[in-house]
Amino acid sequence: MTKKSPLANLRIFEHFPQKDKCPICGTNDDVACILVGVDGTNTHGDGDIEEALPVHVRCLCDYKLARINQNVGVVYFKLKDRVTAQGKT
Numbered sequence: 527m528t529k530k531s532p533l534a535n536l537r538i539f540e541h542f543p544q545k546d547k548c549p550i551c552g553t554n555d556d557v558a559c560i561l562v563g564v565d566g567t568n569t570h571g572d573g574d575i576e577e578a579l580p581v582h583v584r585c586l587c588d589y590k591l592a593r594i595n596q597n598v599g600v601v602y603f604k605l606k607d608r609v610t611a612q613g614k615t
């Protein structure tokens with residue numbers, strides 16, 4: 527039996543849309559990205575149609591930005607501009 531890679535269903539785009547900015551790093555650097563669904567935009571309730579934003583794969587792999595909130599039950603990423611802002615205060 528062949529094992530299916532956990533990444534098999536991940537659709538990776540080689541180019542980042544230049545009109546958008548990655549919500550984590552705030553740039554539109556032209557590197558690989560994935561589309562991430564936006565909370566509250568699935569108006570049909572079926573999960574098939576919703577708004578999505580491009581996010582760099584490199585940003586999703588930055589362990590320094592990744593966090594888990596066990597109370598809320600979410601995995602999330604700190605936004606770099608906010609990390610920098612917090613560091614300056």
Ligand SMILES: [Zn+2]
Nearest residue numbers: 548551582585
């Ligand atoms: Zn990014």
